[in-house]
Amino acid sequence: MENAIIELEGLTKFYGSLKAVDNLHLKIKAGEVFGLLGPNGAGKTTTILMMLGLTEPSAGTAKVCGFNATRDPISVKRKVGYMPDNVGFYDNMTAFENLLYIARLNGLGIDNVHDRVQEMMELVGLGAAMHKKTSAYSRGMKQRLGLADVLIRQPEVIILDEPTLGIDPTGVKEFLQLIRELSRQQGITVLLSSHHLHQVQQVCDRVGIFVGGKLLAEGNIHQLSQNLFSEESCLVTITLADTPPDTAELESMLSEIGAVRKVTVSGNGVDISCVENITPELVRLFVEKGFGITGVYRKEYGLEEIYQQYFDNNLTENVSHGKSSGLFQRSFFRKTAN
Numbered sequence: 001m002e003n004a005i006i007e008l009e010g011l012t013k014f015y016g017s018l019k020a021v022d023n024l025h026l027k028i029k030a031g032e033v034f035g036l037l038g039p040n041g042a043g044k045t046t047t048i049l050m051m052l053g054l055t056e057p058s059a060g061t062a063k064v065c066g067f068n069a070t071r072d073p074i075s076v077k078r079k080v081g082y083m084p085d086n087v088g089f090y091d092n093m094t095a096f097e098n099l100l101y102i103a104r105l106n107g108l109g110i111d112n113v114h115d116r117v118q119e120m121m122e123l124v125g126l127g128a129a130m131h132k133k134t135s136a137y138s139r140g141m142k143q144r145l146g147l148a149d150v151l152i153r154q155p156e157v158i159i160l161d162e163p164t165l166g167i168d169p170t171g172v173k174e175f176l177q178l179i180r181e182l183s184r185q186q187g188i189t190v191l192l193s194s195h196h197l198h199q200v201q202q203v204c205d206r207v208g209i210f211v212g213g214k215l216l217a218e219g220n221i222h223q224l225s226q227n228l229f230s231e232e233s234c235l236v237t238i239t240l241a242d243t244p245p246d247t248a249e250l251e252s253m254l255s256e257i258g259a260v261r262k263v264t265v266s267g268n269g270v271d272i273s274c275v276e277n278i279t280p281e282l283v284r285l286f287v288e289k290g291f292g293i294t295g296v297y298r299k300e301y302g303l304e305e306i307y308q309q310y311f312d313n314n315l316t317e318n319v320s321h322g323k324s325s326g327l328f329q330r331s332f333f334r335k336t337a338n
């Protein structure tokens with residue numbers, strides 16, 4: 001991949017005998033919004049810590065903005081803004097004062113520092129609340145302030161670990177939109193770790209599915225879906241006005257269409273699995289054959305199905321090798337259930 005800004009090669013981390021990250025190879029392009037998706041204990045935070053030079057890999061390398069994170073962590077720190085899942089501020093100071101303090105600590109020029117802080121507060125949507133004490137800030141407001149804290153250092157890459165944890169659905173939507181806009185407007189590369197499939201799907205250009213320290217798959221939603229569901233990438237359900245008189249005849253008629261892989265007739269519902277979207281052709285055929293249609297529904301495979309499918313495959317593989325991965329499944333569902 002050309003212009004990769006993050007390059008992980010054979011990245012591995014052992015904690016004692018536990019392999020937390022297992023031979024990870026990954027490249028992320030400049031300007032991309034990449035989602036690292038996986039259940040509890042998958043190794044996301046450990047990977048991030050290695051990218052920031054905060055923990056040493058047992059093997060392999062993490063290169064960020066051209067610098068080896070283990071050998072040159074200070075250079076990486078200058079280029080990367082990291083927002084952990086729980087951002088802390090001085091509660092007795094206003095948000096403006098907090099950010100001003102951070103800006104000065106980071107050596108921003110005295111002349112324009114007030115303007116710059118104000119500009120950042122407005123950029124993250126806190127212009128009207130910037131003189132409130134952070135003790136009075138909601139979780140969502142603190143996350144926005146955390147983002148301003150990261151942005152004021154003018155990073156090339158921002159790494160966000162579970163940035164939407166504990167924010168209400170409207171807040172999540174707004175926060176993710178903000179991240180996406182910032183990435184587009186300012187060309188910032190974003191790496192986002194999350195358990196939340198739907199959120200990742202909304203905002204990321206590409207995702208990596210991470211389970212048990214291994215990157216099981218990476219790509220955009222379309223590519224992942226194609227790889228997994230190439231035999232049945234599209235499911236069309238047609239509801240007929242009446243139960244078909246001859247089910248076998250209907251099934252064999254539909255099966256003759258090249259793109260159709262499987263047909264199931266149940267009552268007046270017909271499920272047709274196809275390799276591509278041939279919904280108009282199917283509807284035309286039913287009408288030509290004199291069937292009344294009361295409903296047509298086409299199912300798209302989203303990230304949830306993709307993730308579950310990779311997850312199930314991985315479970316099956318591990319079980320067949322005598323390992324129990326039940327812990328991953330339990331912890332994943334616990335965290336996504338709320």
Ligand SMILES: Nc1ncnc2c1ncn2[C@@H]1O[C@H](COP(=O)(O)OP(=O)(O)OP(=O)(O)O)[C@@H](O)[C@H]1O
Binds near residue numbers: 020038041044045
């Ligand atoms: N400092 C540590 N010492 C020993 N084991 C650790 C340490 N940090 C993490 N681990 C273990 O390494 C594995 C990966 O943990 P990590 O925190 O990287 O996962 P994660 O995907 O970020 O999970 P979560 O979503 O719960 O934060 C887990 O089994 C965890 O218990």
